[in-house]
Amino acid sequence: MKAVLDWSGHAFVxxxxxxxxxxxxxxxxxxxxxxxxDFALDIATYQILxxxxxxxxxLILPWVELAAGLMLLVGFRARSAxxxxxxxxxxxxxxxxxxxxxxxxxxxxxxxxxGAVEDPISWRTLLRDIGWLLLGLYVLYFDRVxxxxxxxxxxxxxxxxxxxxxxxxxxx
Amino acid sequence: MRAVSDREQLGQPARAVxxxxxxxxxxxxxxxxxxxxxxxxxxxxxDRLPWIQRAEYQILVPCPETAGQAGExxxxxxxxxxxxxxxxxxxxxxxxRAWHVERALHVAFDYLEPTPSxxxxxxxxxxxxxxxxxxxxxxxxxGEQLARELSGxxxxxxxxxxxxxxxxxxxxHQGATR
Numbered sequence: 376m377k378a379v380l381d382w383s384g385h386a387f388v389x390x391x392x393x394x395x396x397x398x399x400x401x402x403x404x405x406x407x408x409x410x411x412x413d414f415a416l417d418i419a420t421y422q423i424l425x426x427x428x429x430x431x432x433x434l435i436l437p438w439v440e441l442a443a444g445l446m447l448l449v450g451f452r453a454r455s456a457x458x459x460x461x462x463x464x465x466x467x468x469x470x471x472x473x474x475x476x477x478x479x480x481x482x483x484x485x486x487x488x489x490g491a492v493e494d495p496i497s498w499r500t501l502l503r504d505i506g507w508l509l510l511g512l513y514v515l516y517f518d519r520v521x522x523x524x525x526x527x528x529x530x531x532x533x534x535x536x537x538x539x540x541x542x543x544x545x546x547x
Numbered sequence: 548m549r550a551v552s553d554r555e556q557l558g559q560p561a562r563a564v565x566x567x568x569x570x571x572x573x574x575x576x577x578x579x580x581x582x583x584x585x586x587x588x589x590x591x592x593x594d595r596l597p598w599i600q601r602a603e604y605q606i607l608v609p610c611p612e613t614a615g616q617a618g619e620x621x622x623x624x625x626x627x628x629x630x631x632x633x634x635x636x637x638x639x640x641x642x643x644r645a646w647h648v649e650r651a652l653h654v655a656f657d658y659l660e661p662t663p664s665x666x667x668x669x670x671x672x673x674x675x676x677x678x679x680x681x682x683x684x685x686x687x688x689x690g691e692q693l694a695r696e697l698s699g700x701x702x703x704x705x706x707x708x709x710x711x712x713x714x715x716x717x718x719x720h721q722g723a724t725r
Contacts, residue, residue, distance in 0.1 A: 411589070412594070415604070416606070419600075420604075427599050429604070430598055430599060431598055434589050434596060435585045438584050439578055443577065446577070452570075455570050455573035455574040455577060456574075456577070458571065459574050459577060519565075
């Protein structure tokens with residue numbers, strides 16, 4: 376397991392996964408931020424959350440998606456972003472699974488507020504979400520030192536630690 | 548990658564891996580920060596969304612309107628007897644049994660239930676070039692409603708008899724008394 380974790384190619388594979396997930400989430404949050412009323416209606420259509428929580432989720436979730444997408448893109452606290460994205464994907468997957476099991480004829484509300492006719496949920500939607508969940512988990516588990524800001528900060532910190540007397544220059 | 552080499556040269560661990568605890572802590576901070584931004588910006592919106600929804604959302608929407616266009620024709624027996632014509636009786640089973648045009652096919656129109664799709668397929672594959680529907684002649688007329696529904700579902704050249712079955716029956720009586 377350690378050899379798998381230590382493989383140097385993870386950072387590059389994960390870079391592709393991060394770029395893709397970031398794009399998905401940045402596109403997904405766009406209409407939700409612009410039209411929270413529509414997104415709230417989309418959430419209510421699932422008939423899972425209590426009414427009192429629908430608007431709160433509709434307001435906060437798109438901004439979490441935006442933050443997570445940006446963090447993945449630039450590689451800043453990328454594993455935290457991957458944790459958030461994986462958690463969101465678990466929630467979305469369960470919600471779509473429940474809606475499908477209930478036989479609800481509706482749109483998933485993932486990207487734009489569309490009707491059930493234009494963008495109906497299906498088992499394909501569920502599989503797509505599971506795929507994104509697996510990508511998020513890959514970044515979370517295997518991208519230990521992500522390329523990007525995290526990697527740059529890690530290198531900087533390593534170099535600073537390596538230099539004798541680093542951090543005491545100003546005092547001398 | 549160079550920094551990793553530096554660390555390796557110094558005999559330090561090659562990777563500065565973020566602990567699970569700090570991963571979770573940062574994720575929680577992002578959620579809190581996002582909530583603050585979301586609430587603040589929502590407060591500035593003219594059409595702000597209330598934090599707590601009081602009234603139920605209207606999640607049940609009416610079915611899309613499938614009715615199409617259907618022209619009307621006068622009550623004319625010659626038209627109904629044309630060989631290429633498919634004649635439909637949209638009235639109830641009771642009315643159909645009581646009286647119907649000899650070659651009329653019974654397709655009862657229901658205001659609440661759409662015409663079964665297998666029936667629509669059967670009509671579409673009948674080979675008829677034109678379809679004429681007569682109904683109860685009331686307002687609204689079941690014949691007109693069925694004609695519009697069938698037209699909306701893709702059948703072409705669908706028309707309905709003005710005045711419906713009462714007009715046809717009246718015409719029959721007139722012919723009999725002559």
